[in-house]
Amino acid sequence: xxxxxxQPRKIATQRRSRATVDALVEATARILVREGFDKASTNRxxxxxxxxxxxxxxxxxxKEALVVAxxxxxxxxxxxxVQARLAGILDQPVHAAMRTIxxxxxxxxxVDPALHRVLAEQIPRVGKxxxxxxxxxxxxxxxxxxxxxxxxxxxxxxxxxxxxxCVNAIExxxxxxxxxxxxxxxxxxxxALVEEGARMLxxxxxxxxxGGRRVSRRTRPA
Amino acid sequence: xxxxxxQPRKIATQRRSRATVDALVEATARILVREGFDKASTNRxxxxxxxxxxxxxxxxxxKEALVVAxxxxxxxxxxxxVQARLAGILDQPVHAAMRTIxxxxxxxxxVDPALHRVLAEQIPRVGKxxxxxxxxxxxxxxxxxxxxxxxxxxxxxxxxxxxxxCVNAIExxxxxxxxxxxxxxxxxxxxALVEEGARMLxxxxxxxxxGGRRVSRRTRPA
DNA sequence: GAAAAATATGAGCGATAACTCGCATTTTTC
DNA sequence: GAAAAATGCGAGTTATCGCTCATATTTTTC
Numbered sequence: 001x002x003x004x005x006x007q008p009r010k011i012a013t014q015r016r017s018r019a020t021v022d023a024l025v026e027a028t029a030r031i032l033v034r035e036g037f038d039k040a041s042t043n044r045x046x047x048x049x050x051x052x053x054x055x056x057x058x059x060x061x062x063k064e065a066l067v068v069a070x071x072x073x074x075x076x077x078x079x080x081x082v083q084a085r086l087a088g089i090l091d092q093p094v095h096a097a098m099r100t101i102x103x104x105x106x107x108x109x110x111v112d113p114a115l116h117r118v119l120a121e122q123i124p125r126v127g128k129x130x131x132x133x134x135x136x137x138x139x140x141x142x143x144x145x146x147x148x149x150x151x152x153x154x155x156x157x158x159x160x161x162x163x164x165x166c167v168n169a170i171e172x173x174x175x176x177x178x179x180x181x182x183x184x185x186x187x188x189x190x191x192a193l194v195e196e197g198a199r200m201l202x203x204x205x206x207x208x209x210x211g212g213r214r215v216s217r218r219t220r221p222a
Numbered sequence: 223x224x225x226x227x228x229q230p231r232k233i234a235t236q237r238r239s240r241a242t243v244d245a246l247v248e249a250t251a252r253i254l255v256r257e258g259f260d261k262a263s264t265n266r267x268x269x270x271x272x273x274x275x276x277x278x279x280x281x282x283x284x285k286e287a288l289v290v291a292x293x294x295x296x297x298x299x300x301x302x303x304v305q306a307r308l309a310g311i312l313d314q315p316v317h318a319a320m321r322t323i324x325x326x327x328x329x330x331x332x333v334d335p336a337l338h339r340v341l342a343e344q345i346p347r348v349g350k351x352x353x354x355x356x357x358x359x360x361x362x363x364x365x366x367x368x369x370x371x372x373x374x375x376x377x378x379x380x381x382x383x384x385x386x387x388c389v390n391a392i393e394x395x396x397x398x399x400x401x402x403x404x405x406x407x408x409x410x411x412x413x414a415l416v417e418e419g420a421r422m423l424x425x426x427x428x429x430x431x432x433g434g435r436r437v438s439r440r441t442r443p444a
Numbered sequence: 445g446a447a448a449a450a451t452a453t454g455a456g457c458g459a460t461a462a463c464t465c466g467c468a469t470t471t472t473t474c
Numbered sequence: 475g476a477a478a479a480a481t482g483c484g485a486g487t488t489a490t491c492g493c494t495c496a497t498a499t500t501t502t503t504c
Contacts, residue, residue: 014480015471015472015480015481016470016471016481016482017480017481017482020481020482037347038347041460041461041462042461042462042463043460043461043462043463046484051482051483052482052483052484053462053463053464053483053484054463054464054465054481054482054483054484055481055482055483056463057462057463057464058481058482062462062463063461063462121343121346121347122347124343125259125260125343125344158414161406161411161414161415161418162418164398164399164403164406164415165395165415165418165419165422168391168394168395168398169390169391169394169395169422171394172390172391172393172394173387173390173391176386176390177386181386184383184386189383192380192383193383193386193387196383196384196387196426197387199426200387200391200422200423200425200426201422203422203425203426203429204418204421204422204425204426207425236450237450237451237501237502238451238500238501239450239451239452242451242452263490263491263492264491264492264493265490265491265492265493268454273452273453274452274453274454275453275454275492275493275494276451276452276453276454276493276494276495277451277452277453278493279492279493279494280451280452284492284493285491285492
């Protein structure tokens, strides 16, 4: 009788209750992928999870919270897969770094394409979901940091602007290749796509010498 | 009693009934923008349109059809605004052409940003909606045609791949600038954004000389 | 201007959703 | 091993949705 009466939702998580929560999140993900967002009612989620509806509402205030939990789990998986690949990026020349980033972005979208699609489509509706915002901001900030670290080798007048252009281009390329144009990723073509994307970005950031050598003595007195 | 009994929906459109249809479409657009997709129930649409629900179902088979009608109207408005600007593109050098395209894409998204956002978010859910598919395919095909017409001046090994890369980059830039980063479009910065995008694309398509002059005698024996 | 066709209406039906609450079962505590 | 907490349950309440249909009103036809 500690504080169970109030704050009826999402409180305790010890022992088996953890299994209940996991089952609910897993069921939500399955339904989102196999039956679509509209079929993911709280009643159905509980049913698929093999859990009573009452239990669902003990841990989640509603359907949105379940979807958020699924999105966060998915994001965690992507992050793990991607961050390892981006570790060595500081030691690579510009063009190679871009190749790494584009390839990593595409692979990130391939972690669970069906789920990623549903989440990407539905996230805007789900209470503005801080999750995706965080995710994108993270990519954006990381890229900006990389840009500024390499500013000497590049020709970037406005890092914020350049980061905006690059991050959006990379994300769009990866997203649409995986979700809307699978033909672009069939073996031979996949490598070509990565190479083209990398060439575009490297050419944009370091115009004259694609290799990444320094190119002009200064970008501006500022 | 021509054929009214069967096919009860969406048949006749003469005289005042046209006004009813217009009122319904307009009401749908208003609700989508002001209250969101979820609040756009058929009952509410009819209410806002000042029309009985029965009338709604005489012209539209359901909510989806209303949303499709709104999307088609929005797309028509965009097309009118954009096609004029892209007319002179064949006479422009590569870099200038890219500038025109990027600027046109951004302006297209500015026709009615709030509505565009809702439609972009909800369209994936609405019966696969042929509308957007048509729209994007059109852009894609048009760009490919332009690419092949200019093949001599460019360095494009695979037009399909290049079109994919460019169209996605342009669309993402415009979409996110207008809908997620309005700060990028405040007067001075807007021009810079267009210029950066154009530079990236032109550099990608015609690497050595940004101006658009010919650059290599052939891309491949194929 | 009367019959017929077209158009407009809205109460209400059936379905389904989100969510509650009183109670059963399991686990922990001492 | 008994009391107490934690956890699990699901029939039932409330709300809203999409949609129909019998009927009323307007317009057209001749």
